Amino acid sequence: MGPLPLTELTTRARDIFRLVVEEYLESGQPVGSKALAQDRGVNLSPASVRSVLSDLEQAGLLAAPHTSAGRMPTEVGLRLFIDAMMQVGEPSPAERAAIEERLKDPGPIEHALEQTSALLSDLSGAAGMVMVPQREGKLNQLSIVPLAPGRAMVVLVGEDGHVENRVIELGGEDSAASFEQASNYLTHMAQGKTLAEVLRDVASEIATERSALDTASADLVQRGLAVWSEDAANRPVLIVRGQSKLLDDSALGDIERVRSLLDDLESKQSLAALLERARKADATRIFIGSENRLFSLSGSSVIASPYKDAEGRVVGVLGVIGPTRLNYARVVPMVDFTARSLGKRIG
Template sequence: MVFLADIDSRSRQIFKSLVDTYLQTGQPVGSRTLSREPDLGLSPATIRNVMSDLTSAGLLEAPHASAGRLPTEKGLRLFVDGLMEIGAPSPEDRRALEAEAGGEGEARSLLDRAAVQLSGLTKTASLVLTGTNDQPLRQVSFVPLEADRALMVLVNKAGDVENRLMHLPAGLPANALVQAANFLNASMSGRTLAEARSEVAKAIEEARGELDDLTRELVQRGVADLSTGMGGGPQLIVKGQANLLTDAAEDLDRVQQLFEELERQQGIVDLLTAAKEGDGVRIFIGSENPLFSLSGSAVVTAPYRDADRNIVGVVGVVGPTRLNYARVIPLVDYTAEIVSRLAQSSQG
């Protein structure tokens, strides 16, 4: 493994200039191009010799027979960890992110909008893992659709709304939906789903004389459907996949592979769940992350917290390893701050 201390100052300067140029252009960088950099003031021959040493050290590679070089994954890691200069998001970027997440609406809708804005600003696909949604329920209602189907509408304390299509028992009385909703609200309101399921089971036993068989069956079906509803596990938001097609004409195979990897939602959930263990921004470059290793992609993540400072979810982006890391990292970090505020306000 190569450390920054292993490279002399001239080699660091050349290496940093090469990676900066590559991240801007996406093209192999040659010694003649770097020799025109006023800050370097070195001849092409001198730069070639240094590039050769950096290639031998595993930090650069030559994709073709041309004299140009690209940073390897190891080189990008060294650059990101030790040579990159990271600032704060611009006032314009801050305003854009805050405008999307700071308006009125349900918590899920605000998260969606923050994810869309982040993907737009970074030209990547954005990822938000909301964690297990175990907010106490506020209200349950049923909306009849057809004779044998109804929509179960769930609203939790955070204001999230979730609709569940459910089949109704045959011959259900007209007032059964209202009766079932009243029963569930009395048993579940103010409780998390984990608490509510066991409570409803007890309540059904105690109310055998109050509920007819069909209404009781409807209540039981509703509780069964809740096992995969709110609180059923981490929820994943993916936005901005179309951004990955930008400037992809020469690398469509990689983008297609990345699209296929984004379809594996459980893998993304596992990745972001693992990212929750870190504190602050985490960066996975290429094969450092097995999920996106085939497409050679980079993932940048940051956790967000609730009012008690517990990590409850993760914000991130995925894109090519040729990310503008200096811009993307502070944007992901700032979005995590905004989402933390959303999570904290939803607890109030």
């Protein structure tokens, strides 16, 4: 028999099904008929409860991992519960304060992304993940500042005030005049352009000797831009933190599933492809187990939400990944609030 829609379940079956799912998500353990019969809201004998559980199992909503181990929701049952029965609230004041506190640091955006991923892991007890935004904002300044003999810092300033920097190693000691000429040239070339446009235009000018730079300054410019070009190519698309949270006591009995999940997390390209599906969503998306091929073996769930910049453009996705027994009612609003808070931070 295929899974039944919620409207075809009796009131008694709906109540027991809800209790089973809520208890399973709370404890991570199959729920027995005796425990359900003792619930003050059921008022049924264990035999009557077993009969309802059997009907729900035949409907494809519950499963019994072992003969006498009680019932747990199937992936189909979880989807029904999430879509039709789950009541989602708001993060607690303490959770909202923790999220806002962690994201108020005015430092580089990469630090905020790292903090967000770790924060989601801490609050959910699962692994947190953030897709790095593809920034194509216009630039205001691009300069090279000497730090010490043989070392310099390349500083990028966006029109929106966003600042990033990279330290580069130089072959020798360059003069103050070379640094000044290189910085003035880069800032002139960068104003009002995206980084990709700067890389293209500078490369063209230097190749055709139209830059009016001396040899030392041209070398500084090329080294300074190289670090950004390499960074764009090598930067991980996804930041994942908290994998160790997946190795809790309840995971020891299902170590193969956890090992499979950790392998999935290493495949960041595939995981990023999954999160791309959440970029187009208007709200938080939930992917359960085999609903996506990536987690068909590990049977894991992903809760993901797009985050936007000040102009309302989706620039990335964040979320959590963990076992299907995640506390969805708590984690979903937490992910949604974090996405909105990160969007404000990005500006």
